[in-house]
Amino acid sequence: MEISKRKLIDGKNRRFPKKICFTPIGIIHSPFKELKGIPIQFKMSNTEGFIEIFPEYERGLYELGGFSHLICLYSFDLVKLPVPLQSKPFLSNEKKGVFATRTPFRPNPIGLSIFAINNIELNTINVKNIDVIDRTPVLDIKPYVHDFDSLDESNVGWLKGNIRRKCS
Amino acid sequence: MEISKRKLIDGKNRRFPKKICFTPIGIIHSPFKELKGIPIQFKMSNTEGFIEIFPEYERGLYELGGFSHLICLYSFDLVKLPVPLQSKPFLSNEKKGVFATRTPFRPNPIGLSIFAINNIELNTINVKNIDVIDRTPVLDIKPYVHDFDSLDESNVGWLKGNIRRKCS
Numbered sequence: 001m002e003i004s005k006r007k008l009i010d011g012k013n014r015r016f017p018k019k020i021c022f023t024p025i026g027i028i029h030s031p032f033k034e035l036k037g038i039p040i041q042f043k044m045s046n047t048e049g050f051i052e053i054f055p056e057y058e059r060g061l062y063e064l065g066g067f068s069h070l071i072c073l074y075s076f077d078l079v080k081l082p083v084p085l086q087s088k089p090f091l092s093n094e095k096k097g098v099f100a101t102r103t104p105f106r107p108n109p110i111g112l113s114i115f116a117i118n119n120i121e122l123n124t125i126n127v128k129n130i131d132v133i134d135r136t137p138v139l140d141i142k143p144y145v146h147d148f149d150s151l152d153e154s155n156v157g158w159l160k161g162n163i164r165r166k167c168s
Numbered sequence: 169m170e171i172s173k174r175k176l177i178d179g180k181n182r183r184f185p186k187k188i189c190f191t192p193i194g195i196i197h198s199p200f201k202e203l204k205g206i207p208i209q210f211k212m213s214n215t216e217g218f219i220e221i222f223p224e225y226e227r228g229l230y231e232l233g234g235f236s237h238l239i240c241l242y243s244f245d246l247v248k249l250p251v252p253l254q255s256k257p258f259l260s261n262e263k264k265g266v267f268a269t270r271t272p273f274r275p276n277p278i279g280l281s282i283f284a285i286n287n288i289e290l291n292t293i294n295v296k297n298i299d300v301i302d303r304t305p306v307l308d309i310k311p312y313v314h315d316f317d318s319l320d321e322s323n324v325g326w327l328k329g330n331i332r333r334k335c336s
Contacts, residue, residue, distance in 0.1 A: 006255065006273040007248035011202070017305055020243045021189040022276040034179070043316050053267075057275060060253040062265030066325025070267075073241070073278055075188045080175035085228040087174065097230030099221075099238075099309040102316070105174040107225060108190040108307045110241055112280075114319065137185055139276045141267040143324070147331050148211050148270070150318040151282065156311070157234025163315050 024137035025060075026053040026123075028074060030130045035078075040090055041102070042113040042129040049130040051115075051138060058123040061141075065120040069144035070127070075137045076109035083107060091162040100157065111136070114144055192305035193228075194221040194291075196242060198298045203246075208258055209270070210281040210297040217298040219283075219306060226291040229309075233288040237312035238295070243305045244277035251275060259330040268325065279304070282312055 030049040032038045039045035051072065053061060064070065088094065089101040098106055115127035125141070156163070198217040200206045207213035219240065221229060232238065251273040254263045258271075266274055283295035293309070324331070 006251060006271075008203070009246045009248050011246070014246065014303075016195070016303065017192060017243070017245060019189050019191055020245070020305065020307065021187050022278070023187055024185060025275050027184070035176070041316050057253065057267075060266040060268075060275070062254055062263070062268060063326050064265055064268040066323065066328075067268065068321075068323035069319060071280065073276075073280070075185070077185060077188070078177045078179070078182065080177050083174060085225065086230055095230070097232055098228040099225075100228075100230060100232040100235065100311055102310055102313070103174075106308060107193050107228070108241075110190070110278075110308050112239065112241070112310065114317065135182075135184065137188065139188065140274060140278050142270055142280065143268055143327070144319065144322055145270070145324050145327060145331070146319060146322045147324070148209050149282065150320075150322075151237060151312065151314060152318075153236075154312055154314045154318075155234065155236035156313050156315070158231050159311070159313060160234075163313070 022139050024139065025057045026051055026138040028132050028136040028138060030132055030134040033134050035133060038133060039131045042115060042131040045129045045131045047130040048128050051125040051127060053123045053125065055123055061120055064143060067117060067143040069114055069116050071142040071144050072113050072115055072138060073140040074111045074132065075139060076104040076111050077137055079105055079109040092158060096158060190307050192307065193225045194219055194306040196300050196304040196306060198300055198302040201302050203301060206301060207299045210283065210299040213297045213299045215298040216296050219293040219295060221291045221293065223291055229288055232311060235285060235311040237282055237284050239310040239312050240281050240283055240306060241308040242279045242300065243307060244272040244279050245305055247273055247277040260326060264326060
């Protein structure tokens with residue numbers, strides 16, 4: 001049955017949640033079958049793969065194909081909790097807070113990658129810039145919108161000077 | 169106790185999850201107490217507010233203050249599931265697939281906003297560009313990294329020509 005109305009929970013019944021649960025909407029199929037060799041960021045990957053959206057969500061892909069890029073939110077499902085709140089990230093020899101890094105080892109291990117869309121066939125999104133392990137569970141797909149998501153100027157804190165040094 | 173090792177689940181024990189649950193790490197405090205009047209996108213908001221990170225995660229903020237912007241992932245906790253897979257978004261009079269829009273009414277209602285960081289005091293991140301309702305549960309904070317997150321060129325599909333028309 002088509003759900004045609006978008007409904008809200010009555011504000012009076014709002015309670016701050018102790019736990020928030022999601023159901024995966026698909027799977028990222030990646031040529032990386034093990035952690036070794038996975039690019040540390042999507043921007044440093046030319047690898048192709050595809051996102052299988054489960055058939056029950058296929059209608060939600062309508063008109064995504066007109067966009068060149070998507071934001072994929074997914075679960076780092078191999079991360080064991082709890083994680084350290086400070087540790088040495090890949091690009092530094094000094095400890096940083098987990099929220100000042102892009103490490104997968106996060107209190108809520110949600111990954112964010114921007115993939116280029118090659119094409120979409122039924123429930124399959126063929127993408128480029130894969131930086132995740134095969135069979136990663138997908139939580140959400142959003143269109144990448146330059147006017148919203150690209151900033152002209154921003155400071156990158158401790159990463160300044162470290163990105164190119166380690167990745168080129 | 170400090171958890172010093174980052175641990176992985178053994179690949180052999182990996183099972184595709186039916187449900188993935190997270191624990192909020194904080195709360196967005198916003199001057200918007202009701203849905204009416206909330207800017208539809210962070211880029212269209214100059215409103216200030218603050219993110220309260222729960223004290224047990226405060227150490228994870230170390231060195232975030234050097235960045236000018238953060239990516240905040242949060243829960244649209246007022247959205248009632250299930251949602252329609254296609255509907256007319258704010259910026260169009262024609263139906264679009266949910267994954268081709270930025271609507272909060274998503275199968276997994278996870279929100280993504282990029283906030284400018286004003287300053288950080290203990291477990292409080294003072295931010296700008298607030299586009300969410302007060303007391304929104306925070307799932308993750310990541311530093312915005314221009315080299316990763318800004319794309320020089322991207323196509324915005326059905327949104328082309330609609331963003332400025334409706335929002336300026």
